[in-house]
Amino acid sequence: MPGVKEPAYTLVFDPTPGNNHMTVDEFQKALEKGKDEDKIDTMKQILVTMLDGNPLPELLMHIIRFVMPSRNKALKKLLYFYWEIVPKLDADGKLRHEMILVCNAIQHDLQHPNEYIRGNTLRFLTKLREPELLEQMVPSVLQCLEYRHAYVRKYAILAVLSIFKVSDHLLPDAKDHIKNFLAVETDPICKRNAFIGLTELNREDALTYLENNITSMDNLDPLLQIAFVQFIRKDAFQTPSLRHQYIELLCDLLSSATSMEVIFETSIALSSMASNPIVLITAATKLIELAVKVSDNNIKLIVLDRVADINQRNPGSLEDLTLDILRVLHTEDLDVRSKALDIALSLVSSRNVDAVLKLLKKELQQTVANSEKEKSMEYRQLLIKTIHTVAVRFEEAAADVISLLLDFLGELNSTAASDVISFVKEVVEKYPKLRSGNLENLSLALENCKSAKAYRGALWILGEFSETESEIQKCWKHFRESIGEVPIVQSELRKLAQQNHDESQATNEEENISKPTGPVILPDGTYATENAFDSVDSKKTISAEERDSRPPLRRFILNGDFYTSSILASTIIKLILKFEKISKDFTIINALKAESLLILVSILRVGQSNLVEKKIDEDSSERLMTAISIIMDDTNPNEKETERSLLEIAFIDATKSSFKKQIILSQKKSARKTVQDVQKNAEPIDKAISFRQFAAAASSTASDDNIEEDLQLALKGHSVKSLESSTSSKLKKIVPLTGFSDPVYAEAYITNNQFDVVLDVLMVNQTKETLKNLHIQFATLGDLKIIDNPPSTNVIPHGFHRLTVTIKVSSADTGVIFGNIIYDGGHGQDDRYVILNDVHVDIMDYIQPATTSDENFRTMWNAFEWENKISIKSMLPSLHVYLKQLTEGTNMGLLTPAESLGEEDCRFLSCNLYAKSSFGEDALANLCIEKDQTTGQVIGYVRIRSKGQGLALSLGDRVAYIAKKNSNMKLDRI
The missing domain is CATH 1.25.40 (Serine Threonine Protein Phosphatase 5, Tetratricopeptide repeat)
Structure with a gap:
């Protein structure tokens, strides 16, 4: 019937994965001669083959003759799996004659003395969608409603509901049967199934039954309580007039419930129905208690997600539960802790900030x-x-x-x-x-x-x-203490000599013999002996404890970290310039300059000696020399005011103003997010007021059930597209595997799931002969694995054959699928082959744009080993156009704020991009491009980093493809 959903078939374990499957003749022989244990393995292979897309209609009579009479319970169970998926209609759409024999066998099983066989048969009937078959089963199903064993009755009531849904003419009084069954039934599972059937067929009777059991709801079985809660939630959105009474009933049930499942379902129902803060706090409190009690971390995450949804739909309503949410921090799992902290962070206010910070x-x-x-x-x-x-x-x-x-x-x-x-x-x-x-x-x-x-x-x-004199002098005091005794070279040599002298006087004499050479003039004009540069390596004579006990700056310098010393030089210049502006005490100013010169020169000298673990690099040396020259030039009385103002702009104003802009941008970003959240949940001023008394019972003004919407999204996907767009997208994914002139034409429709690729292959016999043992073989390159190659079959002249091949994807790497079609040659000739076109797996289906913090980006950038650097040359009109094409072509998200990208016609552009694959792989990219003034080209580099080589190379191929696509010549006219 139209509108009836397709059944979900049972999956069967493949006993022989990767092996060649049997032909139809081999299946028939195995069913004829094998024992029950052998027939079980054969039936499993038959089911796997049929689920792969080959219906095997030739086996129906053999299974009726050789499998159906068996009394083996495992074989009978597999037989009903077979009845689920076997084609029951012929080419004309009529019931196949063989199914009459099947109907007789099913009727016998419905009257079987073993209750489990009866129950299994009734469960099969819930998946049957052919009215002609079900018509003969109705009397036996009604008899099973009165069977003594509850296992039979619980499936019998579901079979009654299923038959009525398929065709109400088969069982017109199904509502009365379910109502009468519910009135006399005592088993809780059977009552639950009957109540579910009653809610779908007769809402009034279900509501009456609920009213009759309100007083004893606390003592009912949890399964029946959950069924009541689900009915209440759905009915509350259809009849808003009863919503207030329903909410009170659910609150009473929530306060007395002990089952975790009932507490969860009731809390979710209340959160979707109510907007009263008191009710929401009650529901959220129960959810938080549930998250604290359960031991499974996955359940904790699910429950916390529901709490976050309540807070998102009703901002500020759960503020009093902030500390309760932080009780979840006792869990050792980091994901659960992160989720709890995120929720608590959105609930912090000036009233509870002190308590939250104390706990943290x-x-x-x-x-x-x-x-x-x-x-x-x-x-x-x-x-x-x-x-x-x-x-x-x-x-x-x-x-x-x-x-x-x-x-x-x-x-x-x-x-x-x-x-x-x-x-x-x-x-x-x-x-x-x-x-x-x-x-x-x-x-x-x-x-x-x-x-x-x-x-x-x-x-x-x-x-x-540091702005005031006291603050600058305190900073200077810290620098002096952190550097330690200067000059560093002489003080360190003195310590080494003293240490060696304490150990052994004889060794001291041997190690401290100086070369009889004269003094050496250094680049800065000072004198030094060569003892400092030819002294023993300090790493061999100074213990780790002594190195760690040094002051911070001295420790960093002797460990070879001269980037820190260059930052120190810039800081010293800033402090001197500020002190000169606020103080006229030239004695202190000159003392600061002299001491700063001594410190910087001392760092330069020790960086050139063997006392450090790593010699000073050219960049740090140049920055130190620049700082020295600035301080020396600052003592020149002929210094111009313009030079002075440039120094102040460079060292005092520029970096601070940049940081201020960064803070302002982050504040605007957070404010924008807050405004979006408020707008999302705010009620518009001009929204129409709905009066319940004036609205019809089935009024469209009732709010939607969010839980039902989530279920539909889970079944249909993340977005429901129109039929036209979905059809066009399907056509784009059809790939021809062979040519039209080949004896076998093949094409594949590619479906990308999260962790696999499904090829739905259609093969057409374009010859006038029957192609025997026709089969297709696939192989892969990359991180792809073929789950199973389909079995061979015979295809009549100009006939069609359809099969499905599943390929497992283990990473977002470039993958290639290739293969060939093989069939028997005529009259003892060799097999014939048709080579297939290659199918390239699009990695963009597995890569999605993502966001992360700047700190996390830098951490991953330093940690990832693989880098792919691609040079760029493009004739696109602007840098922003290229950035847009890059983000669209690689599915990477832009981390750099739009305010930092510059104007549309800027000459230089640098930004960071980030994406995450379905397999949890991180992909980082840095784009540095400029507009060449002479050629007008966009030139530069894209650096891609990832933990594995495959993702970096795959994204590099996409970047190269974008460049190739943009460089194609377009013909304007002929």
């Missing part, structure tokens, strides 16, 4: 105490980011949070410490009142800092935000 501080302290636990470092970073986000929003909590996080600075790893410094940077910029105290706390905390990356960020903060 306690969690952070526990991670430090239990640092040996698995994933404690990741959890610590997650907590720091959450505390960062909360504290930035609330000024009253920022000061306490900064002091707490800075106390842990020495115990955190490089990434976590960098996150703390980023947090301090943002708070210092947003809240000027807290600036002085935060800078002092930062200077004190840096004494224990072990991360060079975090220390560089702290140097930038000290250089940018």
Whole structure:
């Protein structure tokens, strides 16, 4: 009948995967001569072959003759799987004559003394859609409604419902049968199935039965309670007048329910029906308790998702449950903790921020105490980011949070410490009142800092935000202590000599013999002996404990991290320029300049010696020399005002203004997101008011059932397209495998699922002869694996044969499918072959644009091994046009904000892109392009990084394809 859904066939395990399947003759012989155990294996192979697309109509009579009479329970079960999928109609659409014998056997099984055979037969009837077959089964099914065993009755009531749905003429009084059955039934499962049938056939009788059982609902079986809840939820959206009574009933049930399934279903129903904050809090509280109690992490994630949905649809209603949600943090799973923190973060307000931060501080302290636990470092970073986000929003909590996080600075790893410094940077910029105290706390905390990356960020903060004389002098004092004794070379040599002298005087004399050479003039004009450059390697004589006990800056410099020293040089120049603007005490100014020159020259000298683990690089050396020249030139009385203003712009104004813009952009982004969330859930001012008293019972003004919509989306896909668009998209995915002049024409319709590719192949015999043993063989290149090659078959002249091939995809890598068609030659000749065209799997079906934070992007960029660098030459009109084509062609999301991309006609463009595959693979890309002024071309590079080689190469091929497509010449006229 039109409108009846297609049955979902039962899947059968393939006993011989990868092996060649039997032919029809072999199947027939195996069914004729084999024992029951052999017939079971044969039936499994037959079912797998039929599910692959070959109906095997020739086997129907053999199965009726040799399988149907058997009393083996396993064979009988497989037989009913066979009846599900066997074609029951002939070419004219009429019932096949052999099915009469099948009907007689099914009727006998409906009266079988074994209740499990009866129940299995009744379950089969629920999947049968042919009225001609079902018509003969109706009397036996009605008899099974009164059978003594509940296993038979629970399927009999479902069979009655299924028969009525197929054709109401077969069982016109099905409603009365179900109603009478429900009145006398005592088994809870049977009552539940009967009530479900009654809700689908007669809403009034179902409502009456519900009213009669309201008083005893607390004592009913959980299965029947869930059926009641589902009926209430659906009926509430169809009859809004009863919604208030339904909500009260569900609240009573929720308060007394003990079954987790009932609690979950009732809470979800209440959240979809009600908008009252008290009801929503009750439902969300039960869900949170459920998430705390259950041990399965997947269930925790599902329940937390439902809580997030309630909060999203009703913003602000769950604010009082913020601390309750954070109880889930006791779970060890990082995904569950991340989900709970995300929900709690959206609920934090000025009323509960103190309590939330106290709890997060306690969690952070526990991670430090239990640092040996698995994933404690990741959890610590997650907590720091959450505390960062909360504290930035609330000024009253920022000061306490900064002091707490800075106390842990020495115990955190490089990434976590960098996150703390980023947090301090943002708070210092947003809240000027807290600036002085935060800078002092930062200077004190840096004494224990072990991360060079975090220390560089702290140097930038000290250089940018130290404004007063006292703040600058405190920073300078910290630098002096962090560098230690200068000059560094002489002090380190003295320590080495003293250490060696303590160990052995004889060894000391041998190791400290200097070469009898004269003094050496260094590039800066100073003198030095060659002892510092030819001294023994400090790594062999200084212990690790002593190296770790050095002050931070001295430790970084001696470890070879001269990038930090170049940042120190820029910070020193900033502090000197600021001090000159606010103070006229030239004694202090000259002292600062002299000490800064001593520090920078000392760093340069130690960078050229053997005392460091790695010699200074050219870039850092040049930056240090530039800083020295700026400080020396600053003492020149003939310095012009324009030079002075340029220095102040470069070192004082430029970087700080850039950071301010970055903060403003992030605030606008978060404000935009907040506005979108409010608009999504806000009621428009001009929305029509609906009066329930004036509306019809089946009024269209009733709100939609969100749960039913989710179920439909899960069944039909993420988006419901029109018939025209879906048809056109299907036509685009049809690929010809052979030519029209080949003896066998083949084409494939390609369907891409999440983890596999399905080829629906149609083969046409274009000859006037029957092609025997026709089969198709596929092979693959790349991370593809063929699940099964279909069996051979015979195709009549000008006949059609359809088969399905499933290919497993294990990564988003470029894959190629190739193969050939083989069939027997005539009169003892060799087999004949038809070579197939290659089919390329489109990796874009498995890559979706994604977003991530800048910190996470940089972390992955440094961690990923494979890089594919592609040069670009394109004649596109602008850089933004090329960026648009790149994002569309590679399915990568743009991470760089639109405000940072420049104008449409800009000459230079640099941005980051990110995508994620269906298999969890991350793909990073960096685009650096410019507009060549002479040729007008877009030139530059795309660098793609991924954890595996395949994804980087595949995306590189897509970038090359975009360039090739754009370089094709277009013919304007002839």
